[in-house]
Amino acid sequence: MNPVPDILRILPEVILTLTGVAVMLIDASLPPGFPRRYLGMAAAVGTTLALWASVGQLYFPQGTGFFGTVETSAFTIFFHVLICGIVLVALLLSLDTLPEDSHHQGEFYALIVFGAVGMCLLTGAVELLVVFIALEISSISTYILAGYRKNTGSGPEAAIKYFLLGSFATAFLLYGVALIFGATGTTQIYEIAHLAPTAQNHSFVLAGLALMLVGILFKVSAAPFHVWTPDVYEGAPSPVVALLSTAPKAAAFALLLRVVYEMFPSLHSLWSPLLWIVAVLSMTVGNLAALRQQNVKRMLAYSSIAHAGYLLAAFAGLGTSGIAAASFYAAAYAAMNVGIFAVITLVSGYDEKLPLIDDFRGLIYRSPLLGSLLIFFLVSLVGIPFTGGFFGKFYSFSAAVGGGAVWLAIIGLLNSGLAAAYYLRLALAAAQRPEKKNAEAAIPAPQVGIAVGAALLLAVAATLVLGIVPNEVLRAAEAGAHTLQEPPAQVNAPGFSVAQEPKP
């Protein structure tokens, strides 16, 4: 008998869903002139509650609920807290930066919260049907958010590119699921892990895994599947990019960890070299392309591809150390990336009148606070000690070395050096004294409101905590890694698991 009520297993998702529905309904019933900012505040409160609920899940026993379809464990809680944190920062950032007269502001907040539901559910799902639905909930919400500035030329273009390539990838993932179902007769992840090594149709399992990897690698924008990233990041509003570049990726990496380490540890010899190649490609392609970008958001889009590569390097690690390093990197990357996009939102403005690296010249003189924050986050992205970025790379590459992939770590280190070139270019531009002729009056200093201030504070605090006392976070990530390594042997799924021998 399951001692924990099923509903508690998805408590954060329930809270987020109720918040999203409430925000959407209230938005529809409010008079047109009413300030929609309050809805954003309500969404932020709901997200904070969900974050608390995730932490609260630590206090009851780990296990599965709803007929073995969702799981709560240290692993899911780690990613729930991470995703809720990112969403909270993105909401706070939007509160101050969305123009008051922008259309459908209430829907904007509701969609962010609905996206969070999907991402949270994705990390907790242990049944491929739930994985698919969660992935689509998060994807469909983010497709709309990417095209939020629909009156510009690039807004709908970003949305359509994201939508088409995202659905294309989902179809691959789904075909992979179908083939795995065909080989094993089940879609429950523990059962698949149990049945896959002895499946009669082993070629179906291999093809299924390969297709699923294609779908997931699209979502994390790893190298051969990354083409959508720069365009989407450029066209989408900056607060949305702060979310897009971190939260769905963290969720997709959680899914990737689950698929390779929990579902197919038996196929290590297949996915390990594949991910090695993808990691090297992502780092190299991302960094080389980022070097020649003039638009800051495009540059950071390529940098996020490179960071996906550094994170994938952790997958070369053995079991626990690899999973823990990947989880830690996801957190470190999220903290610094959300932070830098918050700064960019404030500097470039919602309309993005100042999108180029040259526009950031002399930022530190225009706004000392934003300038130093920008440099701080860039330093973390480079991976300099006492920032989260350093320990993220450190753990990731040491996991790779521990797993015997010494060359991967060397290529990663070389790439980090290459990446420093373009990060420092932006940092130097921000620190440069502006020329006299375009005086400060030409570009007004951006205002930092209370909500944005809180968002920036959270991002800075997270980056510093991960850089100065990384052990606590790493321990949480390791606890998650252990739960992923030792799934419960028995799943009580009465009446749902009806797999039998196939007909002769």
Added chain:
Amino acid sequence: MSSFFSQEIPISWYLLLSAVLFSLGVAGFLIKRNLITVFMSIELMLNAVNLSFVTFAHQWHAVKGQIFVLFVMVVAAAEAAVGLAIIIAVFRARATLAVDRIDLMKL
């Protein structure tokens, strides 16, 4: 004659058809130059997967596969609603549906 029709079609035929439909969808996605057609290619891929699910569900006598198909259809419908809305937004902004001309941002 009657024995010919009473024979069951082998499972592999369905799977082959599904694979062919999926490949056609991929080819359409890569080749076609109209947004609506590209979108239809994705729907074709999803339905090819559905065929696979139904076939495997039959093979394993597992209801799970058929439930999966229902969910895929629901999600595909939701996706179509959003996708077509985005296509309309693109058309309003650019007055074209040609993939080649939606190139404000260069790759």
